[in-house]
Every structure is written in structure tokens, then in C-alpha cells.
Amino acid sequence: MYRPQVFVSLFVLAAALSLAVRAPSHVVGAAQPLAPESLRCPGRTLPEPADRWRWTWQWEQLESYVFPGPPGDDGPYAVALDRSCNLYVADAQNNQVVKLSPDGGVLARFPTPRGEPGESSSPRGIAVDAQGNIYVSRTSRDHVLKLSPSGQTLATWGTCTPAAENRFCDKSQGGLFIGPEGIAVDGAGNVYVIEVAGNRIQKLTSDGRPLAMWDMRGRIPGELWILGSPAIDLDGNLYVPDGFNNRVFKFSPEGAVLAQFGTGPDPSPQPGQFHLPKGVAVDMAGNMYVTDTYNWRLQKLAADGSLVDQWRNCLDGPLCEIPANGEAPGQFFAARGLTVDGQGNLYVADTANKRVQRLIATPVPVPADEL
Secondary structure, X not given: OOOOEOOOOOOOOOOOOOOOOOOOXXXXXOOOOOOOHHHHOOOOOOOOOHHHEEEEEEEEOOOOOOEOOOOOOOOEEEEEEOOOOOEEEEEOOOOEEEEEOOOOOEEEEEEOOOOOOOOOOOEEEEEEOOOOOEEEEEHHHOEEEEEOOOOXXXXXXXXXXXXXXXXXXXXXXXXXXXXXXXXXXXXXXXXXXXXXXXXXXEEEOOOOOEEEEEEOEOOEOOOOOOEOEOEEXXXXXXXXXXXXXXXXXXXXXXXXXXXXXXXXXOOOOOOOOOOOEEEEEEOOOOXXXXXXXXXXXXXXXXXXXXXXXXXXXXXXXXXXXXXXXXXXXXXXXXXXXXXXOXXXXXXXXXXXHOEEEEEEEEEEEOOHHHO
């Protein structure tokens, strides 16, 4: 049955929906040189006079953009924020990038170019640099597009003209891609491209020059990887979900493995464990948010991997031994990419539900007896 999904501007309070929504446990600090643009977005400010207001946190949607189609098809795959808190959505189903204002209004739609007639460009990864340039993965053609802030194509990475140094356009060479999906950009303009079919991570300059390539096969236990949507933390470290082996890895900017979260390789519904993690985001305090696809939940983990909070649809009450996909606020259906800003506001591509949700700071008056 056709069920359009919309972003809704006003939502019932989370308590009324029985959602356990906790405030992010950090204070915004100064972003470091390698911090991504998302953490440079300061978030919201309290109304004046500020001492008469406080923050509460709740899940909501915005009514301004509709992802048509029945649940389960392609929808929004990934999201990114710029330092002005504009949101960019990789809309895989409609072959476009959508730019939304902090209030949720549609600022622009940038169609992503196709190859042959009828071919889908299906953007599945997205990132933004300090100049407002947009990087989009064009998975079907093994390309990465660099777009200007106005959506013009500045460069197409991954194309090859046979030459002496690569006579047969061997895609194992740096700067060429095999199924690129997730993308992240650090504060220095370094671009990380996650290759699902190639089981590789490439690091490139902002003009597409290869800097490093890390082949995951044999480098870390697990023969097959399904690499998901990545994130960069305050210090420029890279986080990548390994969906097949049910883990999340933390790498230094030089590619050294710093930490593993989730024991893997078998799936588990336990806290801090995963069943096909597809996306990760990291806030100013180092907390991780992981879209745990087939546990039908979003987990918030501390920097040491311990559970802080989780959001999901439970069919058996508080124990939640029978979770399932859901369509209410704070519930998910095959969620993928996500991002978090400097205040801790969280944005999630709830892919199969055809929507983007956000856990947002909302001002409420301080009760009179507390003034």
C-alpha cells in the first residue's frame, strides 16, 4: 500500500510516545583542525531571555520534503551537514542531492548526472567541505562527483584514460574505485571514499589526488566486508562500519587501527553489539551513534563502546526482546547514514521508511517554581 512519508514540523512530545530520549552528555567546545564540517555547525540557541528556557530532546521530522514510494525501496541513503547547519541528503531513489535549511526548508535540488539512457545515478554517499563543495558517490559508474556549492559538476573522479602507468585502467590503482558508497571529508579537506565492492578505503586530496589506499582484505580478520557510511571525529580519526562482520572500526588519519567496537563476526542483539551496522556518527565528546540495521535500532555508545542509549520499536514492552522495524518517531526501518552537529543534534537517513529523522534540541520554558 502506498504510504507517503513526510517530514513533520511539530511532533507529539517524546514522553507521550514513550520514547526514551536523553540529552547528549557533552558541552560544545572548539572544533579541532581536522574536525569535519558537521561538528562546526553550532546547533541551536535558546530564546531570550535564555535563563527562562531549557533544552529538551525529542525525535521529529520536517514536513518540507517527501520521499515518495512504498516502504522498503530506495530512499535517503546518507546525510551531511555544513558549518551553517544546512543538511544535504543523498536521495538515491530520485537521483539527486537535496539541500535543506536548518529549519527544514528546501534550498536546492541537484540532480546527479547519469551515464547511459535510463541508468540510475543513485547517490549513496555524501560529504561537504569547508568551501561548501559537495562530494557524492555515483556507485553504479564507480565514480565520485565533486559538485560546487551551487550543484555544478566540478570534477568526476574514477574515470580512466589508458596510459603508460595504467595501460588497462586497472581499478586496483589509487584514484579508481570499485563500488564507492560512503564518503567523509576532514577539516583539512582530505576525502575518504569507502568502497563496498572493492573492500577498500581510499584517502584523496580535495582535487582527487590519491594519498593512501587501505585494502581491508587480510588486513583485519574477516574475509568479506560490507563497508558502511563513515564518520570523522573531532581529532580527524575515521570510523567505518563493517556490516558483514558486525563491527565498527576506528582508524587514525594514517590508517592505523585504533579500536574495534562489537566483537563480531556473528550478529548479536546485545548492547554494544550489532547486526549489519550501516552507518556511524561521532559527536564532540566521542560518543558514537550506529545504525544497527537488522536489530532495528539506533545505538548511542560511549567512547569505550559501552551503551549510553538506544532507540527502536519494541513488540514486547520494556524488555524489548522482540524488536521490529517501526515508523513512529525514534523508530527505524533499515536506517543507513547519519550525522551529528556540534550541539549533539542527530540526523538519520531512515532509508526504508523514506524519511530523515532528527533528534533535536527543543526549547521549553523553565517552570515558574524553578525560576
